[in-house]
């Protein structure tokens with residue numbers, strides 16, 4: 142029997158998108174079939190459910206700070222380059238079902254790209270990170286996403302995250318937000334703005350990823366159960 146996840150990692154309702162107008166993942170809550178499968182404990186998979194999240198983007202945009210703020214509630218002002226990849230696991234209970242989020246923090250430096258990209262496969266979510274104070278890092282996002290999508294046969298959920306919100310005035314931020322939301326639309330990604338220094342939006346963002354990837358994986362399981370029932374009762378015609 143597993144212990145419960147900490148209170149701030151218990152999700153009973155789907156956390157909202159940062160901007161409802163800047164997400165391809167509409168819907169106010171978990172899908173009804175997902176809720177009823179969890180409530181009635183109809184999930185066939187035994188053991189812990191797991192989703193893989195990969196975090197990528199240009200050098201020093203703030204990927205490690207984002208992950209460390211969420212997983213360890215810390216912020217380091219000093220830059221330490223990631224060598225290859227770092228890996229964290231966060232335990233949740235979603236709709237009272239135990240769930241793990243595996244977070245892969247990859248290196249932005251070109252010389253580690255080969256190592257980092259070997260971890261792109263089998264992702265359930267891709268987080269493409271840029272620095273709100275550096276528009277060049279925003280322009281690099283399509284290339285990062287393209288590389289990650291190439292390694293995955295099923296399209297993962299995609300998030301575009303602007304970091305270091307604390308460094309911009311409201312007016313300067315609005316200007317960048319305009320360009321960032323346009324980029325998010327082009328990438329079919331959900332847009333978020335965060336500050337790891339202040340902890341702004343960081344928990345909300347990762348809770349949203351956990352909830353959406355959980356929703357997707359249970360939905361898939363429900364569909365598989367439905368299909369196997371149909372096959373069992375002879376309702377699916379065999380192709381000749």
Ligand SMILES: Nc1nc2c(ncn2[C@@H]2O[C@H](COP(=O)(O)OP(=O)(O)OP(=O)(O)O)[C@@H](O)[C@H]2O)c(=O)[nH]1
Nearest residue numbers: 201202203204205206218220223249305336337338
């Ligand atoms: N002011 C401010 N600085 C930040 C924030 N997030 C990160 N930084 C700073 O940005 C620098 C780079 O942060 P990292 O998280 O190490 O960057 P990274 O993207 O992981 O870098 P690589 O591992 O080389 O790809 C560090 O000096 C951080 O302190 C933030 O929210 N606000």
